[in-house]
Structures are given as C-alpha cells and as structure tokens.
Amino acid sequence: MTSLFERLKTAAADAWQAYTHHEFINQLEAGTLPQAAFRHYLVQDYLFLLQFSRAYALAAYKGQTFADVAKGQAGLLASLEESELHVRLCAEWGISREEMAATPEHPATVAYTRYVLDTGMRGDLLDLHVALSPCVVGYSEIGKRLAPAIQQQPDHPYAEWISEYASEEVQQLAAEAIGYIDHLGERFLSEARFENLAQIFATATRMETAFWQMGLDLGQE
Numbered sequence: 001m002t003s004l005f006e007r008l009k010t011a012a013a014d015a016w017q018a019y020t021h022h023e024f025i026n027q028l029e030a031g032t033l034p035q036a037a038f039r040h041y042l043v044q045d046y047l048f049l050l051q052f053s054r055a056y057a058l059a060a061y062k063g064q065t066f067a068d069v070a071k072g073q074a075g076l077l078a079s080l081e082e083s084e085l086h087v088r089l090c091a092e093w094g095i096s097r098e099e100m101a102a103t104p105e106h107p108a109t110v111a112y113t114r115y116v117l118d119t120g121m122r123g124d125l126l127d128l129h130v131a132l133s134p135c136v137v138g139y140s141e142i143g144k145r146l147a148p149a150i151q152q153q154p155d156h157p158y159a160e161w162i163s164e165y166a167s168e169e170v171q172q173l174a175a176e177a178i179g180y181i182d183h184l185g186e187r188f189l190s191e192a193r194f195e196n197l198a199q200i201f202a203t204a205t206r207m208e209t210a211f212w213q214m215g216l217d218l219g220q221e
C-alpha cells in the first residue's frame with residue numbers, strides 16, 4: 001500500500017515542485033541571491049519559527065500517547081534550535097535578537113503560521129501533523145539537493161544555511177516525520193478524510209512557496 005505521505009505529495013505534485021524549486025532557492029544555490037532578500041527572509045523565518053514551535057507544542061497537547069507527546073516535543077526542540085542559526089547569521093550583519101523579535105510579521109508569515117495553528121486547533125493530530133509536514137520534508141529535500149553546491153564552492157555565501165538543512169539531523173527528522181504521518185494514517189485515516197487532508201497538505205505547501213516569494217519581493221525594496 002502506498003504510504004499516506006506519498007499519496008499527499010503526489011496529489012500536490014505541482015505545488016510541491018513550485019515550493020522546492022522556487023526561484024529563491026535557485027538563486028540561493030547559485031549564490032546569486034541578493035543578501036537583502038536572504039536577510040529579510042531569515043528575520044521573517046525567525047518569527048515563523050516562534051509560531052511553529054507553538055504548533056509543535058499544540059501537537060504535544062493533542063497527543064494521545066507518550067510517543068505522540070514526544071514527537072511534539074522533538075519538533076518543538078528542533079524549531080528552537082533552528083532559530084539559533086537565524087540569530088547567529090543575523091548577528092553577523094549586526095541584527096540583534098531583540099531587533100528580529102520586534103520586526104512586524106509579514107502577511108505571508110502570519111498566513112502560514114496561523115493557518116497551521118488553526119488547522120491543528122480545529123482538527124486532530126493527523127490534521128496538524130499533515131499541516132506541519134511540508135516544512136521539514138521540503139527543507140530536507142532542498143538541503144540534500146543543494147549540498148553539492150557548497151562542496152564545489154567552499155566560500156559559498158549561503159554555506160551555513162545549506163549545511164544546516166543538508167545535515168544528518170534534518171534528514172533524520174524528515175524521515176521520522178514521514179514515518180509518523182504514515183503511522184498516524186494507520187490510526188486515524190478513513191478514505192473519506194483523504195480529500196480534506198490533501199487540501200491541508202497542498203495549502204501548507206503553497207504557503208511555503210509564498211514564503212520564498214516574500215523573501216524575493218522584500219529583497220527588491
């Protein structure tokens with residue numbers, strides 16, 4: 001039987017391609033992405049991670065077993081740790097933690113994070129983890145694909161960012177997220193629910209695309 005995660009990704013194939021091969025990523029890979037675009041993206045992503053850590057906390061709250069709660073905790077911890085990369089990179093440009101936290105959220109940041117939180121509050125654990133999954137799985141795919149770029153160009157301007165998402169830790173988190181969606185599917189999926197879950201997955205994936213676009217747009221201002 002095809003895994004639930006694979007079915008969701010196949011149903012959103014075009015949106016997935018647009019997300020994982022966005023122009024922001026193409027330019028980032030080539031090292032030609034304007035630094036302003038990357039900086040604006042990183043500050044918004046810092047704000048994104050605060051809300052995403054809350055969504056993982058919600059997943060812990062919605063858990064029915066110790067294993068479910070531990071999954072929420074692991075995602076929460078990973079989000080908090082990831083935000084330290086953002087703090088480190090921004091500090092190099094003289095942007096402080098306080099300055100990042102005080103930056104107004106862009107509509108794309110609000111839309112994506114509050115969509116995930118709302119989906120989780122309204123739905124069950126499966127709805128919430130489906131809404132969370134394009135994030136870690138997409139970034140792990142992008143990290144793996146971009147890793148050769150930093151081998152070829154040791155002074156690549158975005159080497160630290162690429163190596164974070166190419167890391168074994170992120171690859172492992174993504175593999176676990178996929179396995180967990182399949183596990184939740186076995187516990188909670190009925191065929192009648194599939195369409196709705198596919199819509200949640202596709203919406204979160206489109207929100208990822210809008211997030212890259214925000215970075216490109218802000219970089220031009």
Ligand SMILES: Cc1ncc(C[n+]2csc(CCO)c2C)c(N)n1
Pocket residue numbers: 045048049052075076078079082134135136139170173208211
């Ligand atoms: C817009 C946006 N989407 C995905 C990620 C990646 N990400 C967010 S939390 C996490 C770890 C727990 O799953 C990962 C890999 C990001 N930083 N920003």
